[in-house]
Amino acid sequence: MMSPASALFDTAIGACALAWRGDAVIAVQLPESSPAATLALLGERCGAKEGLPPDPVAEATMAMRALLDGEPVDLSFIRIDLGDAPDFARAVYSVTQAIPPGETMTYGQIAKQIGHAGEARAVGQALGRNPVPIIVPCHRVLGSNGKVGGFSANGGVATKLRMLTLERARTSNQPTLFAGADWPLQSGQVRR
Template sequence: MNDHRFAIFDTEIGRCGIAWARRGINAVQLPMSSEDKTRARIRQRYGNIAEALPPRDVQSAIEGIVELLAGKPNDLSEVVLDLDGVPEFNRGVYDIARTIPPGKTLTYGDIAKRLGGVELSRDVGQALGRNPCPIVVPCHRVLAAGGKPGGFSANGGVSTKLKMLAIEGAVVNHTPNLFD
């Protein structure tokens, strides 16, 4: 039954991972502190899945991710995701996030309003924190109120988010402090 596979690939921000099954991509793993930790994180999520050469559609997604992280404005909208098992609310958040073009941002509140009301902002943030496909679902383009960076659950936290936004040329209202 387990038709999941994964591959590791180079980007401008480090070695990323991607996992897929027959129906599409299930996960993108941003770089951990080492390639071995990136592999381990994928296997932690999906069990002892096999590393494999990506099929053409997955290779195309990898090439798009590499381009985007090299500063080319690829919106990755053609990438097919398999989000079975992801709650419907989260899929709605991800669908909206996927409409944000490279170099642009929305706030958690903007997405919450589209889903029914600004009071859903925290739920939007939680959904984005559980995003299985960062970059393809560009959660890094979703900011807190006032254009502040907000949180980012990937390795490196907010500094990784800011680096990705800078690559895309997005404007973020951020004053670094000693803890960044």
């Protein structure tokens, strides 16, 4: 079997890293305290050594960078290898991967969608072990009643909220400042 390789790539949230085997991404590491720490942690997770990404992996890094720059990029084209992830986790990742940029779901909604209603906590645990964050956008999964829920990346919930903000996602059902406004006004028109 081919040995995994890894590379750093810069994003709006900091230096991320990914590892691949062949043309499939096997791991993504969100920013740590430094680029070196990010790459080292990824290496510990999957034994990857730095390398030059093949074209499909380089395209994946460009797409993830664009997504974190606020572009509504669909990452479903990225080939991932989830290794020996259990069937339950694979089902969670599949549903999570289908959440579009700027949208969110709750842990409970995912549990219900995969046929395990009432297993929101298990969904959260599976997402806490997500090997490919950003590609499987676990940051788009929230707790019930508008609670943000946890996030296992460096920076925790603050990182999750930053990623959601970059995607212009709503994180609660509370009305926004301009909700219900009748915009735009025509030139010279006055709202009464």
